[in-house]
Amino acid sequence: MFDALTERLSGVFDKLTGRGALSEKDVDAALREIRVALLEADVALPVVKDFVKTVKERAVGEDVIRAVAPGQQVIKIVHDALVGLLGGEGEPEGLSLTGEPPIVILMAGLQGSGKTTTSAKLARRIQTRDKKKVLLASLDTRRPAAMEQLQQMAEQAEAGFLPIVQGQGAVDIAKRAVQAGRLQGYDVVILDTAGRTSIDEDLMAEAKAISDVSNPRETLLVADALTGQDAVETARRFNERLPLTGLVLTRMDGDGRGGAALSMRHVTGLPIKFVGVSEKVDGLDAFDAKRMAGRILGRGDIVALVEKAAEEVDQEKAERLARKMAKGKFDMDDLADQLNQLKKMGGLGGIMGLLPGMNKKMQAQAAAAGMDDNLLKQQTAIISSMTKEERRKPELIKASRRKRIAAGAGVGVPEVNKLLKMHRQMADMMKKVGKKGPKGLLSGFTPPGGGGGPDPALVQRMKGGNAGGLPGLTDNQQSSSGGSSLPGLGGGALQLGPDGLPIGFGKK
Known part of the structure; x- marks a missing residue:
């Protein structure tokens, strides 16, 4: 999603880090390039203005200009500003699932945004991570086979599904779903509402009526990140009519420019709670501002890698x-x-x-x-x-x-x-x-280029007693990740060879 933006920002930072000292003119030139990079990534203009203003105020201070590594200081300032733009330093804001069951979660959004798939993904996540029993209910009475689609996905997610009653309206289905959740001992009821190709009064009135009768604890707006600024406008208008508690961005694994993700939090003031990262039923990740900023700046996401290892x-x-x-x-x-x-x-x-x-x-x-x-x-x-x-x-x-x-x-x-x-x-x-x-x-391992002793990067990785390594990576790439290894992979069966290349995954 952010590859183009990451590449542009990396180019800007390369110029900064190569300088021994920075003048205010150097900072201004870098900020102009950052501004263009953000606009090309489809970030909303007001968001870009605020972001550049924040970075400039911090970057032209005396401490940065005279710092030992001023380029690195500016990179940190940009990183911190990105974190602030995406939601701040605190823990990711999760779902509120405490209280008398069933907890109702209302899913809203336009047709094609991925509401139905996201509803099933969310059910799977709540059941596996929070150990709560989930009932899925489809309130989409207009789109052909919409109910049957959610029924199939509920089976994949191993969640409950409210039986289909032909001819029943969306509001009545919502009432029946809440009642069934209470009588059948479900902890959470997820209501998948109908969408439209564009916002209209009928859509908003129906969503408001469903919200009134179901009294949801969470109302999540599902938006397609690939639609760019249209997604931002959709979020703004839904937020005016519904008591939204958070956003879910789908298709974050796509080739879009990523501007919607950077704009929506700023424009709506709502937290981005989840992002869709694949079409699989487990392809829903909690949104973390700090980790997302790290990805945008090319720092990767080792935490996500370790979490994936722990799960799989x-x-x-x-x-x-x-x-x-x-x-x-x-x-x-x-x-x-x-x-x-x-x-x-x-x-x-x-x-x-x-x-x-x-x-x-x-x-x-x-x-x-x-x-x-x-x-x-x-x-x-x-x-x-x-x-x-x-x-x-x-x-x-x-x-x-x-x-x-x-x-x-x-x-x-x-x-x-x-x-x-x-x-x-x-x-x-x-x-x-x-x-x-x-x-x-360690015996017999030498650093790339010789030296007669064990590779220092290997030594550093093994201080914790874990000999794990990532296959397919050079030793420099390993150490740039902070020496992280994948837990559970056979105690570290996939290793680097004496030449610093992964065994079996090096040059052909």
């Missing part, structure tokens, strides 16, 4: 692998499990998108070098082409067997050789872990 990693398998590692064992089935864990987390592309400095251009370069999700699929296919005995004892795989495995996976023998080499290197490290613990991995 199979802890039982991770513990089983840890026990095997303690005995110095690591076979092809274990490697396959590691690759599958990466796929669940969104693959290499999804992980790289959350890492500092990894914009779309860099991700494209990584894909061109073979570091993409196709590599995971290829390696999984190669392992699947092996027999059970070969997966348990890879040392049995000689020349003739390699040809058979390559043919079965639809790849060349060199690809099989690379996978076997990757496994062998990882197995050697597992043996070191089993014998000496994580510190055993």
Whole structure:
């Protein structure tokens, strides 16, 4: 969503950080470029004016001009201003789900904004994270098959669904949903209202009547981030007629310019509570101003990466692998499990998108070098082409067997050789872990370019006793992320090699 803006701002900051000292003229020139970048990203003009004014007031002070690293000071000021624009430093504002059940959540918005999908995603999130029983009800009596669509999505979300009664009006459905929620012991009732292609009086009157009879604790406006300033105007007009408590921005994984996300909080004064990040039923993330500002400025979102790992990693398998590692064992089935864990987390592309400095251009370069999700699929296919005995004892795989495995996976023998080499290197490290613990991995590791000692970045990562590394990244990229590793990935089965490149994911 913010790739173009991130790239423009990175260019501005590169110029600033290359200067030993900054004059007020330098700051003004940088702010002009930031202003253009924000306008091109479709941020509302009043928002841009306020933002630039805030940054300038802080950036032309004596402390910044004479600072040791004035460019870095300006970047921090821009970051803090972005955080303020998006909602401030505090904890993300979640849903209010306390009180006498059922808690009613009313979903409003225009047709095509993603209300129905978001309703199901929200139900899934509340059930899995808040451990509350959720009932979904469709109040869309106009759009063909709208009710049936929500019914199917409720099944995917494993949430309850209010039975369809043909001919019943939206207000009556809302009353029935609240009553059913109370009688059937539901904690939360989510009402998915009808939308229109544009705001009209009938739409607003119906939404107001539903709100009056259901008395919702939360009224969330769902807006499509790809519609730009139209979404901002929609939010403003809904906010004038309904007691909105928050916003949900959908399609944040799209290729839009991102201006709506930066404008809506400022224009409406309402918090952005959630963002849709994929079409999957679990593709709804809590909105965090600080983390979003970090993404916009190219700093990535390591917190989201760790959260994703915590959600997707199979802890039982991770513990089983840890026990095997303690005995110095690591076979092809274990490697396959590691690759599958990466796929669940969104693959290499999804992980790289959350890492500092990894914009779309860099991700494209990584894909061109073979570091993409196709590599995971290829390696999984190669392992699947092996027999059970070969997966348990890879040392049995000689020349003739390699040809058979390559043919079965639809790849060349060199690809099989690379996978076997990757496994062998990882197995050697597992043996070191089993014998000496994580510190055993340091022996023999040298920094890129030599030096005769262990890689300082590796040492730093292992101080906490976790030898984990991210596959597909150079050591510099690893350390730029603050040394973060993915918890639960087999105690850190995916590692960097002696050359500082990830084992099995480096140059072809």
